[in-house]
Amino acid sequence: MAENNRPVPVFDGHNDVLLKLELESRTVGERDFLTRSQRGHMDLPRCQEGGFAGGLFAMFVPSNPGNDFSKPFDPRDPANYAPVPQEEALGFTMRLLRRAFQIERRSLGEVAICRTVDEIEAAMASQRLAISLHIEGAEAIDTNFDALETLYAAGLRSLGPVWSRPNDFAEGVPMTFPASSDTGPGLTDAGKALVKACNELKILVDLSHLNERGFWDVAEITDAPLVASHSNAHALCENARNLTDKQLDAIRETDGLVGLNFHTAFLRADGGFSRDTPLIRIAAHAAYLIERLGVDKVALGSDFDGCMPPADLPSVAALPRLIETFRSHGFDEDTIQKLAYKNWLRVLRLTQS
Template sequence: MEAHHGNPPVLVFDGHNDTLLKLEMRERAGRGKSFFERSSEDHIDMLRAREGGFAGGLFAMFVPSVQDMQLMRSLGSADPRHYQRLGQEEALSWTLSMTSRALKLETESQGTCRITRSTGEIEAAMAAGQMAMVLHIEGAECIGPDLAALDVLHAAGLRSLGPVWSRRNIFGDGVPMAFPSSPDTGEGLTDLGRQLVRRCNALGIMVDLSHITEKGFWDVAAISDRPLIASHSNAHALCPSARNLTDRQLAAIAESKGLAGVNFHCAFLREDGRPDSNTPLETIVRHAAYLIEKLGEDHVGLGSDFDGCLVPRDIGDVSGLPRLIAAFRKHGFGENLIEKLAWRNWVSVIARSGI
């Protein structure tokens, strides 16, 4: 992938975006747009991705409780309507629509997008200049107690799953968007949740811990035989949001040779927890440096949350990734470390996860 001007940007394989949901919601609202045309809306399209060096990542299939885009944007993050429980039938319908959308993107891309199902496929796609899409479920409401839908979705390309979003489901409890707050906000995994984790281990589906309660985190750590991954969570010591990771959780991720992906959402970055886009890039650098200190330089990546969060103004959208890379350089990060943060560590942890 090459930028339009100057040297090619550093490639980025990113741990989390909600682009499939944004495309789906716009289509349902009669405001559909092509992923392959430049847009001034949302954070990711193919043209801006190329400019930013975005080489792929985990593409989430998240089903919101509030499914009207205008209403969703008008509600504050603490509004209880965001956290209402979903039925499986509704969640599965949305998830299948987003899976179909991803498959159509691959078909329509004329070879520029590829759904990747293994580490080898990710590496091959990146080497060929293709966008490597790894399908991820954020909140497993679409999967019933028999786990049958999990097998079907795995066959379609699913390789990563968060058992819960920030709401309760049959598999466990999620953390609210609370500040200031410990992540110890509720119950952990249910018996079904434990079955789900074991089945994910058996199939080769990563288990993502970014939205789970602290009790749930330790439940997964106790039964999973794979690296612990929090795809888009920051350091609780720097921003005491319930969504961020305590030092003890970071130590467990390090011990498992897992990974934490730095989230770009301003409210998960700032010491004051405010959703303010006037947040300097140095705030992201500070979280990255702290995570490197706690985890080691091989276990930290990026988990932007593009199309699902409020990013710092100086990033703006996916085309702004080179400005973050420049901020890493300014802080003294060397090129080898920057490549690890930008993509190598994600590819490595996916390989260690048996995928």
């Protein structure tokens, strides 16, 4: 435990709770994020219990935004990877953005949407949940970037050009095992312009979900650190969503960062979807990434409410178990603090400067 018996604070690189709340509203009914629940992985009381102090909250548009989502996501169904028209994607993104602002307003000061690292640090210091807004897959962005400017004004500070499907900007990498992420062409001309526009606005460009050629295109264009918010080491799990040693070396050279994903299929050497995955697998990926990148360039990117985490990590309330696993794996307290929150704040400040 941290000082004053509080959990070590965690600033996390990726969660899908805004989407989770939206989909639940269409199936099992509305849920108040500010009230403890057994649904999903996150709500404010469980965040406070587990030391989840803030993170990048994703706004992701599924391929079937008009459906009722009564059926579980089937990764083998091509319909789940179909393109989404820009206007439809923007409308869905605005609903998720509205949810974030409603959470902030209704929390009466317990939640803050933060636009700078100084605001994140102030929120964490005062025990408020710090939300930094992220777009996963840029379908909502038009190629003139009118929507990008507007969403930036609303608080957008991080953007992944693609999810695991193609769009106007790039090719997404399929979530396949065992496989390489070298699956197709790189950034389109619009994608290259999007990276430059994000650099100008100081919006972090997230490389998770981008295929390998797109990764190298960003590396050639960007003037910011290379960041993959929720990916693991391909050397330990050969899922196409994970990063090769060559990619990790490029991230290290730009003073970037990798956020550890808790999804079991990205952790296990057999690529299996199994909750019976020990937390030591997360620690093993952390150790590998630290050895390859350095201790200042590895953080957490849980993918809570968008993944299948190990059984011992059923929600944000269980994050202290992961911290204890890091300790038992030999990580010292300085390393743990960096993994938990300091490294994300470092790279966000670099990106925004």
